Amino acid sequence: TVNALNSNFPAAAENTGLWPEVKVAYISLLMNHLQAECAETFYNSVVCRVVHRDYYNNENIFWRPSISTEHLEGSSPSYRSYYPPADGLRRCLLQTVTGFGLANRFQNLRRDIRRLETALIEHRAKDWKQHPNYQIQVLGSLFFRSKAAYIVCRIINGDRTRPLVIPLLQDEERNIYVDTALLRRKDVTIVFSFSRAYFMVDMEVPSAYVTFLTSIMPGKSQVDLYAMLGLQKQAKTLFYREMLYHLSHSRDNFQIAPGVRGMVMLVFTLPSFQFVFKMIKDRFDPPKTSTREEVRQKYQLVKYHDRVGRLADTLEYSNVAISMDRIDPELLQELRDKAAGSIEEVGDNLVIKHIYIERRMEPLDQYLHQASAAKRRRAIRDFGQSIRDMVGANIFPGDMLKKNFGVTRNERVVFYDYDEICYITDCNFRKIPPARSYEDEISDTPWYSIGQNDVFPESFAPFFFTDYDDLTAFKKHHADLLDPEWWKAMKETLIAGRLIDVFPYPVKRRFSVRFGKS
Incomplete structure (x- = not known):
């Protein structure tokens, strides 16, 4: 797309008056779009590669969403509902597990449904009672990762919403079996941890899936959830908006991260923000012998590898502008001394050419x-x-x-x-x-x-x-x-x-x- 624009419209990079009109026309195409938020992110990516960063402004790109995705549904509902008061819990669990049309046979479906039923009943509180709205809601697509497929559900009873995640595995004969039922919010949160590989999910409306997941994991941000659904570009857009919003509502400065300083990476933080910022140094301290490109390749390897809950995910950005008055003098000097090749001082801003951002631990x-x-x-x-x-x-x-x-x-x-x-x-x-x-x-x-x-x-x-x-x-x-x-x-x-x-x-x-x- 970028190459086509540069080839067919060579003046696009400099004709700044054109882009507000393009943006308005683009918005008109999103009115009935099922992934409008992702389409806006795509637009931003293209514009930021075509025009100079001086023109990354509210008129030219989407600093905030233009189209609401609330209550958005596609050609079929994003989740199905089953009702134990009418059909019985065991039958509802059977429908939950078999409702995806999987081609492979189950190892022992009757056993698995019986175990699921036992797990749900044993997990109930002592004062549990059935309410008229008792139901199991099941997202319409499986979540695939590594050797497992996950059925993601929520159990609604009265005014309470509980998670239910069912991992499916295969034996050596490729027969399917239910491995467990995850009913504790902490267990479900760990399955969706930032230190794990992204899921593969066939979604018509990603925002509907994010809304569903938020209801069972309220501590997870939309940034985390879009990333775990494999929509990392959208996660980056949301994170950058959150960071700008936080900067406008805080007064502390970016500063060198506490602890032992790295030989390869220069690390800094904003104390009021739960993330760390990592830049590759111009020169590495002995005995490190890697090159900048090798380090970038290592981060790329981790990004697309199975992180098994033990390797932190990163968000990678280019040309990030930070106001100079929000940078601690000691950090600014460290950046000038150790990463001068990755920064540019432009007026009142420091532009960071390349940076990784990780959750702070x-x-x-x-x-x-x-x-x-x-x-x-x-x-x-x-x-x-x-x-x-x-x-x-x-x-x-x-x-x-x-x-x-x-x-x-x-x-x-x-x-x-x-x-x-x-x-x-x-x-x-x-x-x-x-x-x-x-x-x-x-x-x-x-x-x-x-x-x-x-x-x-x-x-x-x-x-x-x-x-x-x-x-x-x-x-x-x-x-x-x-x-x-x-x-x-x-x-x-x-x-x-x-x-x-x-x-x-x-x-x-x-x-x-x-x-x-x-």
Whole structure:
């Protein structure tokens, strides 16, 4: 589209009086559009590539939506409703599970419906009673991710709305089975976490899906939900609007992020805003040897890989203008010294040519320093589990210092430093050779050769924990992460093409664990 505009209308970039008319004409085409918000985002993307940034203004692009998407529906309703008071709970659950016309057979449908019914009944509060409006509402399309398809529902009873998410999996014969029923809002929120891969969903009206999801996860923003539905461009548009709105209603300044400063990335924050801003430095601190392009490729790898709940999502922007009077002097000097190639001072604004934005988390090292003994043990255990989960997705984190991990509001450990990330299958896991002499043992340099992709798991321990009690707690659950043979076995499993299960919900919730073979 951009190339066609530049070719057929070469004066479009400079004819600024034309764009307000184009915008009005474009709005007229959106009146009955089922994805008007996405169409506006597309328009913005095109205009911002055709005209100079000096003309990114309210008249030329959509700074706010022009068309309401409330109560918008397509040719068929976005969700179906089933009524247990009339048809019985078991029949409604059967209709819920079988209403998608899946071609494959179910492994044992009667068993699965019985388990679903039991799970719903056992989850009810002690004072639960059925109201006349008791119903199960089911979104019309499945949510696909990795090896699972998710049925997304809400249960309405009286004035209460509860989530119900049903993961469907396949056995080795490709028979379908219900793996669990997620009824706790926290469990559902984790399935839709920013640290997981996007879903694939066939939607006629995305805004209707977002409205539905908001009702079962009120803590999730539209930014999060559009991103998880695979509409990341729309998520970026909404985030940028939210940031501008926040800036107009706040007075604090952007400042250097607290904690240990990065060797590759320059990180800053706006304390009143729950996100961090990351820029690639012009030059990396030793011993880092990556290039700018390699770092960008690593971030791109993470963006489109299965993040298994352990790799933070990022929003990537170009040419972001920030008012100079909102930038702390120390940060401004740091930007001039460390990232001069990525900024441009234009009048009263600082234009950042390229930036990543991530949700702010508490760094693991700081969290452990302040946590109670019980929370500390849980975080150490989850730190090891986060590494296992990444390995299961064929991801080797590279720089596994605690400062490169964060703790989410759900107290899950997530990795967010990507400049050394690579595939497990590209690594060469080795055992450290025996020292040849006492001098070798006390030497500052290794007595053995190290190839470019060599990894020595036995050397991880001091990087993980210097405190003896912390290391002991880690080894209690994850001693095999320090054994090169474990890593070799995982690599061979991945090379063989066998997918390792990493469930986005506690294993104890699985029906096979909860009910056994019943």
